Amino acid sequence: MKSDTQLRDDIQAELNWDPAFKASDVGVIVKDGVVTLTGHLASHAEKYAVERAVQRVHGVKATAVELKVKLAFDNERTDADIALAVERALEWNVLVPNGKIQPQVESGWVTLQGDVEWGYQRSAAERAVRDLMGVTGVSNLVKVKPKLSAADVEKKIRGALSRQVDREVNQFAIAVEGSQVTLRGTVHSWTERDAVQGAAWGTPGVSVVVNELLVDP
Incomplete structure (x- = not known):
């Protein structure tokens, strides 16, 4: 089993290897295999990428995500602009059923609601919007209708x-x-x-x- 120091070094190496974000923006604390992430990132997409990078490291038992999204000035968008982009992203995604998901945007945070038949459709809707410029977070409240016993x-x-x-x-x-x-x-x-x-x-x-x-x- 890795020591906390070894695990932290491996996580830092993985963060430095991933080009999707600046590793210097992320603080890493490890205790008993539990990883706490701190810092500020420029987008929700970067925050998600950091979480996935840490989960790729062998030996991580759990993660506590205390990362905050702080948009750069030129990346800020009005909620109306974000809502329009979200609507189009959902409409153009072939895995998301048309007219089944209703998005709401408040202070850059996107909330998805509605009903779909499959779990992959619910996941596809979230993937379609989380990387959009101006998005600070996503709450996926889409429900999957029961079909089987x-x-x-x-x-x-x-x-x-x-x-x-x-x-x-x-x-x-x-x-x-x-x-x-x-x-x-x-x-x-x-x-x-x-x-x-x-x-x-x-x-x-x-x-x-x-x-x-x-x-x-």
């Missing part, structure tokens, strides 16, 4: 896991209540954790995924 949902998730994850699917506990899926168990990496979560989101009828999987390298 709880037993069918669990069966489909386990089937997806057996195809995607290189371990026994019975190592994961999958609890289904209505359209909410709760995942419990232990995985070896953030990549594996993301794969399990992706399998759950890719199941029709799933609107909420509570990921309680622990990373134990």
